Amino acid sequence: MLSSVQNPRFLLLHLPPKHLHFATTKAIHTSQTLALSPSTSPSVSQILTLRHSLLSRRSTAVELAEAYLARLRRTEPQLKSFLHVSENALKEAAEIDRRIERNEAVGPMAGVLVAVKDNICTADMPSTAGSRALEGYRPPFDATAVRKLRESGAIVIGKTNLDEFGMGSTTEGSAYQVTANPWDLSRVPGGSSGGSAAAVSARQCVVSLGSDTGGSVRQPASFCGVVGLKPTYGRVSRYGLVAYASSLDVIGCFGSSVTDTGILLHAISGHDRFDATSSKRQVPAFTSQFISKDLLESKPLKGLRVGIIRETIDDGVDPDVISSVCGAACHLEALGCIVTEVSLPSFSLGLPAYYILASSESSSNLSRYDGVRYGNQVVAGELNSLYGNSRAKGFGSEVKMRILMGTYALSAGYYDAYYKRAQQVRTLIQKSFKEALDNNDVLISPAAPSVAYKIGEKKNDPLAMYAGDIMTVNVNLAGLPALVLPCGFVEGESTSLPVGFQMIGAAFDEEKLLKVGHIFEQTLQGCNFVPPLVADDFPC
Numbered sequence: 001m002l003s004s005v006q007n008p009r010f011l012l013l014h015l016p017p018k019h020l021h022f023a024t025t026k027a028i029h030t031s032q033t034l035a036l037s038p039s040t041s042p043s044v045s046q047i048l049t050l051r052h053s054l055l056s057r058r059s060t061a062v063e064l065a066e067a068y069l070a071r072l073r074r075t076e077p078q079l080k081s082f083l084h085v086s087e088n089a090l091k092e093a094a095e096i097d098r099r100i101e102r103n104e105a106v107g108p109m110a111g112v113l114v115a116v117k118d119n120i121c122t123a124d125m126p127s128t129a130g131s132r133a134l135e136g137y138r139p140p141f142d143a144t145a146v147r148k149l150r151e152s153g154a155i156v157i158g159k160t161n162l163d164e165f166g167m168g169s170t171t172e173g174s175a176y177q178v179t180a181n182p183w184d185l186s187r188v189p190g191g192s193s194g195g196s197a198a199a200v201s202a203r204q205c206v207v208s209l210g211s212d213t214g215g216s217v218r219q220p221a222s223f224c225g226v227v228g229l230k231p232t233y234g235r236v237s238r239y240g241l242v243a244y245a246s247s248l249d250v251i252g253c254f255g256s257s258v259t260d261t262g263i264l265l266h267a268i269s270g271h272d273r274f275d276a277t278s279s280k281r282q283v284p285a286f287t288s289q290f291i292s293k294d295l296l297e298s299k300p301l302k303g304l305r306v307g308i309i310r311e312t313i314d315d316g317v318d319p320d321v322i323s324s325v326c327g328a329a330c331h332l333e334a335l336g337c338i339v340t341e342v343s344l345p346s347f348s349l350g351l352p353a354y355y356i357l358a359s360s361e362s363s364s365n366l367s368r369y370d371g372v373r374y375g376n377q378v379v380a381g382e383l384n385s386l387y388g389n390s391r392a393k394g395f396g397s398e399v400k401m402r403i404l405m406g407t408y409a410l411s412a413g414y415y416d417a418y419y420k421r422a423q424q425v426r427t428l429i430q431k432s433f434k435e436a437l438d439n440n441d442v443l444i445s446p447a448a449p450s451v452a453y454k455i456g457e458k459k460n461d462p463l464a465m466y467a468g469d470i471m472t473v474n475v476n477l478a479g480l481p482a483l484v485l486p487c488g489f490v491e492g493e494s495t496s497l498p499v500g501f502q503m504i505g506a507a508f509d510e511e512k513l514l515k516v517g518h519i520f521e522q523t524l525q526g527c528n529f530v531p532p533l534v535a536d537d538f539p540c
């Protein structure tokens, strides 16, 4: 136990806001975090490095693809991040080499190996959403995000594991396999985009796509020590994303640096006529300033207002996580930010509202898997039995539970008490974020209340698993963008485990989040966290 003087949580909760800078300064001294000890290497953009070596003809796209595929093959038996590995990756790489050879223009992501969560449609590989209901399903089209990636020259290396239909926080809910955390193989990588986070963390790919309905990109990014970005709702087309809860679902990005994450976001963003909820706003060149040498010298964060969300520095959060997040706040303060505490009184209501709304929407969205319109069919004599048997066999227990919860919340006698109430809470949450972001440039919080936990630890306790989403669900209810960045390590039994913090911005202001995140990681002298599993390939 830390004493009250050592314990940053105590300091944060008991000091008036004007003393917060003092609290966070103390916090960094008590934190073992920002001394980024295990296997850190300079925070370089893998995408820019790869592009440089391709265009300067130092290496070929085929050589780069072979290196990633070799690491994938070596680590995959332990990790199980992928459900399908592409058979076309080397062929696509050879085509890029041919274009470069002929001095033809290549896209900004030429030769970049991207892994795609298996609930995002790809025409050349199955897309199962982690469910038996879609076992063997091969979509006739690419999701818009995937199409855009291919147009920018990226190579889709494979499809990654997830909790069935995105419902879960550990990847244990996949109907196929459990993915391990590259930092400690006995622990979960988080979820539901655990495969995509583990694949970037273990450098099985350069960047990856996930989806985030209530934290599915941000929590696994934190557990696996990588950068995770949930864009504003509407920034990226959802066309070709298997629907879980349509008013909350977004496609998000994983990278090992903020630059890579921003480049990936740029490649997939923009309006799409196939998704009426996609925004017509212009897409900024998110990372264009990053290469400027003056950026870091010009004190770019001076005066930037950062609010720590008071309700997230709470008794239920692991003290080591709080130390790390306070350390991050302290680092931002040292960079010239004005850090204060901010209260979002409706914050704790977000979790129950999220689970009512997400389950309700999923009960409607998943009604299409009846074995006739969608999903594998279990033949039965009579039509209702065919529907029933196909659904009973196709869905796992967590999915069935959510459909039941959602159907209950939407049913005539209970609609006002649950669904309508949850929508009212959603409005309250949107308002309180709006107010907080009128007075602050960014808000910060832990990305999750704990570091990665043991496989099996919460599998039979759904409420404990749901409670782990407390830091992230509010952001989806408000439709805002949020960036998760590694900010330290906590000592596990056998190895160190990464901790991430979350930065939330105003709608469509991903540019600011990425800029602050980039400066944060660069001034930490590198936070490309590399897990022991592959550290030999990346000597510091």
Ligand SMILES: NC(=O)C[C@H](N)C(=O)O
Pocket: 166, 167, 168, 169, 191, 192, 211, 212, 213, 214, 215, 216, 217, 358, 469
């Ligand atoms: N899909 C998500 O964002 C994950 C969240 N834990 C859920 O189960 O709903």
